[in-house]
Amino acid sequence: MRILFYNxxxxxDPERRGGGIRQYEHNLIDHLARHTGDEVTVLSSGLEHDAVNRQIRIEKTTNSHPGRVRSFSLVNSLVPAPGQHAFGSPWLFDEQRMLPVWHRFLAEQGPFDVIQFDSLEGIPFTFLRVHEQAPEARVVLYAHNYYMLCPQVNLWKRELTHCTDFRQGRDCVSCIPNLANPREVVRAHQLSRVLRAVGVVPGTRSYRRCYQLYGVLRRVRRLGSRLGKATPVASKPSRAGGNGHTTGLNGSGTAPVLMSLRAPSALRAPSALPLGRSAPSVFVKRRIRGLELINREVDLVLATSQRVKEVLGGYGIAAEKIAVAYIGTRAAEAAAQANHRTKLDVPGQLTLAYLGYARPDKGFPFLLETLERCPDEVRSRLRLVVAALGADPLTLRRLVTLAGSMVDVEYCDGYSHDHLPELLRTADVGMVPVQWEDCLPQVAIEMVANGVPIITSHRGGAKELGGSNPAFTFDATSHTELIDIWDRLLNGELQPADYWHTAINPVTMNAHAARLTQLYTSVPEEVRSPSRSA
Structure with missing residues (x-):
């Protein structure tokens, strides 16, 4: 089978951008390249910008599977990536400048049996119009996030709360408090291309220093201008903590060191980013036209969980096109041999583990507030292990204060997948208190695969790993319900073993690949895109 994956x-990516979606693609493509005869092609877009040659084009790239995987990058995309950098973009429905480039690529590099979009970020939505050039290809959209519905990506309003109503686009106008300037985003990517061309590669000290110097020069230039309000971007844009599903990598590959927060060190305060605005009608048209394209052009929409299927259907994606495909992970390979937690490691003491990102949408501030509200008799018997990126000084101070009234709080700034067993060695339960409809966070799968039951909010797909067990699920807005679960575990009314009675088996890469093949080849003709015969 000839498959083209887009993200x-x-x-x-050597800079490890893209969070959980990139990690998923890496695992899947590695599996296909090693264990199947499928011909795999990958395309990326939105990050490569050429200051010298502004022509929109698709170039061949190198990759980690030479001879088994073909890889390409679209250069000078009019739609920057990731998604938030294209907030309110006028190019999402481009037909004149980018669509012909895409169709020419399909003609020259195809034919493809399947074209799977693991994201729509970095390209116009019109790229879904595959059948105009390749009528026999199956067009698959895998919903790892909600970018097709929401320009913020996560249905997460003003970095504060779950969004259920965009009020005809009015709430979208000010949804992202700190928007990057798209022109500065492009310039930063142009600089990256120049640096790599002369041998200065990402991750090196020279690379970082070049961006620091770039930031200084930009500030000097703005001070000498009369453009009014400054729009600083001091470093090369990245996912900036990610919007999709991530696993909280520390990126170094070294063992994370947990630090007791009874003796913290200060960190620098975060800097502000610029503001930008678009009219409400832009966001209304975006959603309406986006849904029209999906329902007309896509053969199969994959949901990473039953909850995602419900959300997509609720927003108007044709229910008959949606199928559930839980993502596969490497962590699942060892799940059968994992030592399932069945009782508390230390009787009368409950150790909670939180992994990933210290962000509001992931529920980290909610977790801290719950601990702060917790009765002394419960909190004094809790221990917290945190391996998360993005904790600002205020968050660390809160953790330090909590450490004084708990058994302990241990913290490290992110983690590597290889060190998960050690990080989770003393954990009784994992915490997944997501506040948005998180599709299926890989960190939840990883904890379950390592034998750690998880307590989840009612939002998103993580609860399905435990069979939506109500004893381990709390309302995302209720501190009281979460405290009650902790209390029941401490008092023996609830045991970690109770989680496994309803839990599902994490999906291996082999099982996931088989599920994809089944879905690719079994799309009913009556469900497939009507544009194929247009």
């Missing part, structure tokens, strides 16, 4: 960042 805004290449699956083996």
């Amino acid at each position: 805004w960042v290449q699956y083996d």
Whole structure:
């Protein structure tokens, strides 16, 4: 089978951008390249910008599977990536400048049996119009996030609350408090291309220093201008903590070191980013036209969980096109041999583990507030292990204060997948208190695969790993319900073993690949895109 995968960042990106979606693609493509005869092609877009040659084009790239995987990058996309950098973009429905480039690529590099969009970030939505050039290809959209519905990506309003109503686009106008300037985003990517061309590669000290110097020069230039309000971007844009599903990598590959927060060190305060605005009608048209394109052009929409299927259907994606395909992970390979937690490691003491990002949408501030509200008799018997990126000084101070009234709080700034067993060695339960409809966070799968039951909010797909067990699920807005679960575990009314009675088996890469093949080849003709015969 000839399969083309699209994502805004290449699956083996050396800067490890793209969060959980990139990690998923990396695992899947590696599996297909090693264990199947499928011919795999990958395309990325939105990050490569050429200051010298402004022509929109698709170039061949190198990758970590030479001879088995073909990889390409679209250069000078009019739609920057990731998605938030294209907030309110006028190019999402382009037909004149980018669509012909895409169709020419399909003609020259195809034919493809399947074209799977793991994201729509970095390209116009019109790229879904595959059948105009390749009528026999199956067009698959895998919903790892909600970018097709929401320009913020996560249905997460003003970095504060779950969004259920965009009020005819009015709430979208000010949804992202700190928007990057698209022109500065492009310039930063142009600089990256120049640096790589002369041998200065990402991750090196020279690379970082060049961007620091770039930021200084930009500030000097703005001070000498009369453009009014400054729009600083001091470093090369990235996913900036990610919007999709991530696993909280520390990126170094070294063992994360947990630090007791009874003796913290200060961190620098975060800097502000610029503002930008679009009219409400832009966001209304975006949603209406986006849904029209999906329902007309896409053969199969994959949901990472039953909850995602419900959300997509609720927003108007044709229910008959949606199928559930839980993502596969490498962590699942060892799940059968994992030592399932069945009782508390230390009787009368409950150790909670939180992994990933210290962000509001992931529920980290909610978790801290719950601990702060917790009765002394419960909190004094809790221990917290945190391995998360993005904790600002205020968050660390809160953790330090909590450490004084708990058994302990241990913290490290992110983690590597290889060190999960050690990080989770003493954990009784994992915490997944997501506040948005998180499709299926890989960190939840990883904890379950390592034998750690998880307590989840009612939002998103993570609860399905435990069979939506109500004893381990709380309302995302209720601190009281979460405290009650902790209390029941401490008092023995609830045991970690109770989680496994309803839990599902994490999906291996082999099982996931088989599920995809089944879905690719079994799309009923009456469900497939009507544009194929247009």
